[in-house]
Amino acid sequence: MPELPEVETIRRDLVSKIVNKKIKEVKILDKKVVEEGKDKEYKNLKNLKIITIIRQGKLLAFLLENKKYILIHLKMTGQLVFKSDSDIIAGGHPFSSKNNSNSISKVLPDKHTRFIIYFSNGSILFFNDIRRFGYVKLVSKEKWQEIKESYGPEPLKAEFKLEDFKQMLSKRKTSIKAVLLNQKLISGLGNIYVDESLFMSNIDPRREAKSLKDKEVENLFKNIVKVLKLAIKNRGTTFSDYVDGSGKAGGYSSKLLVFGRDGDLCGKCGSVIKKVKVAGRGTHICEKCQK
DNA sequence: AAGATTGTTGCTTA
DNA sequence: TTAAGCAACAATCT
Numbered sequence: 001m002p003e004l005p006e007v008e009t010i011r012r013d014l015v016s017k018i019v020n021k022k023i024k025e026v027k028i029l030d031k032k033v034v035e036e037g038k039d040k041e042y043k044n045l046k047n048l049k050i051i052t053i054i055r056q057g058k059l060l061a062f063l064l065e066n067k068k069y070i071l072i073h074l075k076m077t078g079q080l081v082f083k084s085d086s087d088i089i090a091g092g093h094p095f096s097s098k099n100n101s102n103s104i105s106k107v108l109p110d111k112h113t114r115f116i117i118y119f120s121n122g123s124i125l126f127f128n129d130i131r132r133f134g135y136v137k138l139v140s141k142e143k144w145q146e147i148k149e150s151y152g153p154e155p156l157k158a159e160f161k162l163e164d165f166k167q168m169l170s171k172r173k174t175s176i177k178a179v180l181l182n183q184k185l186i187s188g189l190g191n192i193y194v195d196e197s198l199f200m201s202n203i204d205p206r207r208e209a210k211s212l213k214d215k216e217v218e219n220l221f222k223n224i225v226k227v228l229k230l231a232i233k234n235r236g237t238t239f240s241d242y243v244d245g246s247g248k249a250g251g252y253s254s255k256l257l258v259f260g261r262d263g264d265l266c267g268k269c270g271s272v273i274k275k276v277k278v279a280g281r282g283t284h285i286c287e288k289c290q291k
Numbered sequence: 292a293a294g295a296t297t298g299t300t301g302c303t304t305a
Numbered sequence: 306t307t308a309a310g311c312a313a314c315a316a317t318c319t
Contacts, residue, residue: 001297058299074298075297075299130315130316131297132315133298173308190297280310280311
């Protein structure tokens with residue numbers, strides 16, 4: 001499940017590869033990924049350059065020369081994999097790539113490829129999605145602005161302020177986990193980094209958000225920033241299907257403290273890590289450390 | 292073989 | 306008016 005660090009890793013990878021590249025053609029292999037009836041609009045993207053790539057939470061936006069934005073949400077199983085001209089030639093097969101050590105890339109397109117952008121220099125961007133939850137959307141500048149504004153602050157930007165965070169939590173009667181997962185309240189956190197940051201802060205995910213003490217909120221605030229930065233540094237976490245912009249797995253998986261580690265022993269106290277359900281999601285906790 | 296899984300939306304209820 | 310909670314979505318795995 002790509003969350004902020006995974007999507008940011010992809011964004012950075014793609015910036016170096018497709019900014020200033022000109023679109024030659026866009027192919028919709030699965031109509032469900034684009035808005036109904038709008039498939040014709042994608043024909044007009046020919047010859048437009050990608051100006052920049054922006055991320056809001058887990059959502060990517062490619063700004064085009066004509067001021068429109070291609071939005072891509074990977075949801076649970078989406079992947080964006082870039083193949084350069086030389087990748088394609090080196091593989092010996094039209095669409096296979098070199099096999100690097102941690103590469104889990106494969107011959108593309110495959111049956112899960114939903115959308116393809118061909119660039120004029122021969123490189124290709126593949127959008128793969130096993131579960132078909134992800135989407136591609138073409139929007140105006142105004143619509144993009146509106147979508148951006150519907151999100152809470154970006155935790156790695158100056159707009160994420162401790163005082164605002166305290167205020168926000170003090171009003172919420174639901175669990176701290178549900179609050180952290182809510183994209184309208186804070187951008188980019190998902191199941192992995194919510195569990196990790198709450199463990200790092202010794203806070204039980206089931207606690208009512210408003211019950212957190214000032215000290216706990218301060219700690220949580222710092223740990224959210226810390227875990228996200230560290231995960232980006234390690235190029236994200238691969239749990240099921242996530243790969244970076246070149247099709248490689250993330251390096252943070254081995255650094256996870258509780259997520260996906262139910263049955264293992266807690267690194268802090270040695271008791272068994274449990275898996276429970278909070279806010280409708282599988283939740284990993286050390287009940288001895290997290291109160 | 293039914294149930295769990297996940298992010299987000301949209302509906303219902305409080 | 307707004308928050309909270311949950312079904313729905315899709316495909317795969319257990």
